[in-house]
Amino acid sequence: MSVSKLAVRVVIGGLFFGHGMQKLTGWFGGGGLEGTDAMMEATDMRPARRNSIAAGVTEAASGTLLAAGLATPVAAAGLIGVMTTAIRKVHGKNGPWNSDRGWEYNAVLIATLTALAANGPGRLSLDAALHRVRSGPQWGFFALAAGVVSSAVLIELGRRGARATDAGATNAGTQPPEPPEAEQEEAEDNA
Template identity: 60%
Template sequence: MQIGRLLVRLIIGGLFIGHGTQKLFGWFGGPGPAGTAQMMDGLKLHPPRRNALAAGASETAGGVLLAAGLATPLAAASLIGVMLTAIRTVHLKNGPWAANGGYEYNLVLIAALLGLVDGGPGELSLDRALGIHDTGPGWAFGALATGAAASALTVELGRRTARKAVGEGPTSVPNTAGDPVTAD
């Protein structure tokens, strides 16, 4: 039996589940949807509530899939997208070291996710039990590319919507949910 990959999946997946539920439900001392939406607003990822829910759902669902070893490339792509978005919007400006608020932790998680996709989730996984063998460098590259594309799209659309919300585009006013309502 290969328990090493199982442990890696359970620990990384479990931590992502924790981070996601912090955002979605305020569990484990997290900010919940309102606090996460406020953070998204500060990062100019608009509409903030939608982006908060998307980040929380991506981390939670991706973490569950990863821990179970199910649809491993999809789970990794989801989590890589969240990590790349965090690097781009929060950590990049601080350099690599976590002690300075940098991106080293995010990068380590991305590398571990790519390793799991490349080598497979292991014998103790739902992928293996279902006969799914979507592993190898091509699948790892695909997960990285999908995560990177999702991150780029999230950041660009979020910032475009934020510019519209402050009057740099079509007229818009915030509604009570904090999402912009465009009046064209």
């Protein structure tokens, strides 16, 4: 069982690390901060740069922690937060199926991360080596609740930032720009 938990952690954590680095640096074919900023603007997550950095750092750092099996419930909570935000801001309106850019993949990751937090990272982890394994249903609940709450807070902060930006544009006698359809499609691809 420890080897299977290690495999799940390394695959999911490694992919999240890569996804975060796509957002931050453009590695692995990503858009870097400029591309991520466009996605954040298209989804009303403003200020875009702050949210771009927050999303990229959360994915890269939490992915690294998860792969190492270190602070596993906290790592899971960070990634659950990112996936919950992706569902709420990008994929939710498309229905469940991934073939329609829906939320099924995000939901599978959330369920897997919740299960890892509840069942622990396994013997082959830094948590185990440091005798700091936190597991049990309460840790699964913690990871899920913390992820969902952090997503709600960040979305509300983004909404307030968008309103402030739109109000500033209106007060200056201009209308806030409408994101082009291509930016919305890019946002869906980057989420």
